Amino acid sequence: MKGTERGEFLMPSLGADMESGTVAEWLVKPGDQIRRGDAIAVIDTDKAMIEAESFHTGTVESLLVETGHRVPVGTPLAVIAAVPPHAAGPRARVASPLARTLAARLGVDLSAVHGTGRAGTIRAEDVREAAERETTTRETAARGVEPRPRERPRRTAPGPAEARPQPDHDWERRQETMRQAIARAMARSKREIPHYYLSTTVDMSAALSWLRERNRDLPVSGRLLPAAVLLKAAARAATEVPRLNGFWVDDAFVPGEAVHLGVAVSLKDGGLIAPALHDAACRELDDLMAALKDLVSRARTGRLRSAEMTEATITVTNLGDQGVESVHGVIYPPQVALVGFGKILDRPWAVDGLLGVRPVVTVTLAADHRATDGYTGARFLCTVDRLLNHPETL
Amino acid sequence: MSAGTAASRAASKAAPGDASTAAGKVAPEHVTHEHVTHEHAAHEHAAPENAAPGNAATATYREAMREAIREALRRDDRVFLMGEDVGAYGGCFAVSLGLLEEFGPERVRDTPLSEAGFVGAGIGAALGGMRPIVEIMTVNFSLLALDQIVNNAATLLHMSGGQFNVPLVIRMTTGAGRQLAAQHSHSFEGWYAHIPGLRILAPATTEDARGMLWPALEDPDPVLIFEHGSLYGVPGPLGSGPVDITSAALRRSGADVTLIAYGGTTPKALAAADALAAEGVEADVIDLRVLRPLDDATIMESVGRTHRAVIVDEGWRSGGLSAEIGARIAEHAFYELDAPIQRVCAAEVPIPYARHLEEAALPQVPSIVAAARETVTS
Numbered sequence: 002m003k004g005t006e007r008g009e010f011l012m013p014s015l016g017a018d019m020e021s022g023t024v025a026e027w028l029v030k031p032g033d034q035i036r037r038g039d040a041i042a043v044i045d046t047d048k049a050m051i052e053a054e055s056f057h058t059g060t061v062e063s064l065l066v067e068t069g070h071r072v073p074v075g076t077p078l079a080v081i082a083a084v085p086p087h088a089a090g091p092r093a094r095v096a097s098p099l100a101r102t103l104a105a106r107l108g109v110d111l112s113a114v115h116g117t118g119r120a121g122t123i124r125a126e127d128v129r130e131a132a133e134r135e136t137t138t139r140e141t142a143a144r145g146v147e148p149r150p151r152e153r154p155r156r157t158a159p160g161p162a163e164a165r166p167q168p169d170h171d172w173e174r175r176q177e178t179m180r181q182a183i184a185r186a187m188a189r190s191k192r193e194i195p196h197y198y199l200s201t202t203v204d205m206s207a208a209l210s211w212l213r214e215r216n217r218d219l220p221v222s223g224r225l226l227p228a229a230v231l232l233k234a235a236a237r238a239a240t241e242v243p244r245l246n247g248f249w250v251d252d253a254f255v256p257g258e259a260v261h262l263g264v265a266v267s268l269k270d271g272g273l274i275a276p277a278l279h280d281a282a283c284r285e286l287d288d289l290m291a292a293l294k295d296l297v298s299r300a301r302t303g304r305l306r307s308a309e310m311t312e313a314t315i316t317v318t319n320l321g322d323q324g325v326e327s328v329h330g331v332i333y334p335p336q337v338a339l340v341g342f343g344k345i346l347d348r349p350w351a352v353d354g355l356l357g358v359r360p361v362v363t364v365t366l367a368a369d370h371r372a373t374d375g376y377t378g379a380r381f382l383c384t385v386d387r388l389l390n391h392p393e394t395l
Numbered sequence: 396m397s398a399g400t401a402a403s404r405a406a407s408k409a410a411p412g413d414a415s416t417a418a419g420k421v422a423p424e425h426v427t428h429e430h431v432t433h434e435h436a437a438h439e440h441a442a443p444e445n446a447a448p449g450n451a452a453t454a455t456y457r458e459a460m461r462e463a464i465r466e467a468l469r470r471d472d473r474v475f476l477m478g479e480d481v482g483a484y485g486g487c488f489a490v491s492l493g494l495l496e497e498f499g500p501e502r503v504r505d506t507p508l509s510e511a512g513f514v515g516a517g518i519g520a521a522l523g524g525m526r527p528i529v530e531i532m533t534v535n536f537s538l539l540a541l542d543q544i545v546n547n548a549a550t551l552l553h554m555s556g557g558q559f560n561v562p563l564v565i566r567m568t569t570g571a572g573r574q575l576a577a578q579h580s581h582s583f584e585g586w587y588a589h590i591p592g593l594r595i596l597a598p599a600t601t602e603d604a605r606g607m608l609w610p611a612l613e614d615p616d617p618v619l620i621f622e623h624g625s626l627y628g629v630p631g632p633l634g635s636g637p638v639d640i641t642s643a644a645l646r647r648s649g650a651d652v653t654l655i656a657y658g659g660t661t662p663k664a665l666a667a668a669d670a671l672a673a674e675g676v677e678a679d680v681i682d683l684r685v686l687r688p689l690d691d692a693t694i695m696e697s698v699g700r701t702h703r704a705v706i707v708d709e710g711w712r713s714g715g716l717s718a719e720i721g722a723r724i725a726e727h728a729f730y731e732l733d734a735p736i737q738r739v740c741a742a743e744v745p746i747p748y749a750r751h752l753e754e755a756a757l758p759q760v761p762s763i764v765a766a767a768r769e770t771v772t773s
Contacts (some may be wrong), residue, residue: 099732100731
């Protein structure tokens with residue numbers, strides 16, 4: 002290990018309002034080989050369970066914070082050796098012969114044992130420790146202690162992620178702290194950001210008929226929803242009006258590198274989260290649709306990734322599902338704009354001097370007046386209008 | 396090849412007259428001899444040559460070995476000692492100093508510089524009812540007698556259908572650490588431990604140096620005794636007499652790791668165990684004592700308790716005794732292992748002459764400690 006560079010994995014800031022986080026679960030163990038971008042821990046930010054990603058490629062050398070511990074943002078959580086000690090690919094889980102023998106005798110499942118030997122090798126003492134923990138758990142249960150409902154009810158079909166041991170946390174407390182986190186972020190937004198609001202109504206007939214045509218021959222799973230078109234239009238408009246796509250940091254505007262479209266997802270138990278659809282402007286509609294489904298499903302099962310939590314450059318909120326016509330949103334700092342879509346409704350609509358019934362949607366923009374003026378905002382909404390009237394260009 | 400080497404070596408050593416035979420020796424041995432003779436002389440002044448040491452007495456390994464030979468010569472008329480310079484010169488390592496004067500030239504016999512010749516003579520004497528002790532100067536030179544040892548001594552009982560035992564004892568110096576370079580410093584006992592029909596002993600203590608010879612002479616089959624050159628000057632208790640020549644000895648007890656050593660590496664393993672204890676790692680130290688047949692039971696009992704093994708062998712790693720022991724542990728105690736077996740062996744080079752290179756080539760206390768540490772952390 003001579004000359005090995007080490008990196009620290011720090012408690013990430015998963016949002017402007019986050020001051021501290023709890024390690025809900027480790028997804029790696031010492032000795033594991035990881036690549037930059039691999040999820041290595043689940044962080045409970047009070048708002049959500051986020052899979053935090055590593056900035057380093059290498060071998061996990063040690064974990065510094067145990068699960069269940071709350072630490073401030075920036076606290077080292079793990080040490081990652083930049084050069085893997087074994088250059089060969091990722092190692093299978095290795096247990097010493099004695100550890101295997103003991104595990105069989107004590108009825109311990111080796112796949113659930115954390116190895117403390119070199120490169121994560123499971124040794125006899127690791128098995129003994131696991132056996133003791135299990136005994137303690139069983140005894141607690143045998144004493145008739147009512148186990149508290151720890152898990153939030155699951156809404157999605159169990160996937161591979163669900164098979165992992167679930168973090169120990171109190172859901173009610175979580176609700177409360179998430180509320181507090183939202184309160185902090187929104188209060189900060191309204192305290193610091195001078196919002197201005199614009200609104201326009203867009204004729205959706207072209208977009209919807211285009212969608213109908215497109216969806217006609219597709220299986221249900223392949224069909225596009227209007228939401229995908231709205232999101233794509235907002236993302237494309239953000240590339241055309243880049244002053245709305247980015248952050249207000251230290252009294253200056255910092256443009257986003259790409260359009261990472263934050264999508265506000267309301268959680269059914271209450272609470273709100275706005276993870277990012279990366280590169281939304283460049284993605285095909287099919288791809289965007291699939292990504293949206295995945296993102297919403299993961300947001301609601303608490304399996305988001307840290308990049309998704311931190312990298313949104315502009316956020317879209319769509320309260321159309323709820324039947325409201327328009328939404329004047331509160332910007333999520335340090336972003337500088339929030340786009341709102343209402344419900345698509347049939348309304349009387351004048352076209353070329355004739356009155357007809359057209360499906361329309363009200364698009365709103367809340368923008369940071371420090372970063373832009375109404376003129377920029379207006380250009381943005383006009384661009385959205387133009388794009389939605391030419392859906393084939395999306 | 397062996398004949399040519401023998402001839403040239405014999406020619407280089409050949410010199411007229413007994414006195415100049417010693418002077419004609421290759422330089423390192425000569426230097427060593429002078430050195431040990433002085434050391435020996437100092438001891439003899441303190442403890443008279445003929446004083447029979449009691450149980451509590453201490454002696455050097457060399458003196459213990461001499462005492463063992465003396466006891467055997469006294470005890471059994473059939474016993475005699477022969478080898479190069481064992482008589483007038485007192486033995487190249489001064490083990491037999493004074494025995495010629497005490498027992499006479501019939502029983503302490505100088506031989507020509509011909510390992511194959513005098514080892515063969517020893518085999519013949521043993522077949523003829525004697526109990527010869529043959530001294531070969533170093534294990535490197537014993538290779539000249541390899542044919543006699545392996546093809547005759549080790550096989551005759553079998554080839555005669557059990558009619559002829561060969562009750563021969565061959566003693567030789569082994570090992571490095573004295574700057575005697577690559578022709579006098581190797582550890583080939585592992586090779587002999589490969590041969591069925593031989594019993595291989597490696598006394599590491601003064602008690603074993605004194606106590607192993609008599610039971611070896613009582614053994615009806617050939618026994619080879621390997622005396623590590625670095626041990627001759629080491630003092631210790633003389634012990635009370637014969638010891639067993641079948642088992643390994645647990646020299647120190649600890650629960651965390653088993654250090655397996657023999658002969659010259661035993662003191663190093665014990666020193667390593669001391670250093671490890673200071674770090675909180677308690678080591679079992681096994682002194683193998685008998686390299687063939689290996690005492691598997693003692694090894695497995697220890698590894699079964701500590702679940703970790705470090706094998707220390709001054710021989711080379713490849714195809715060596717350490718490989719054999721490691722394989723046996725894997726065969727018999729695989730499910731007890733909690734860490735990979737570690738081996739600390741000589742570097743795979745001819746043993747160097749230069750002091751620092753020689754030290755670097757041999758198992759040393761820090762390398763044993765490091766290997767033990769590896770087993771408890773990996």
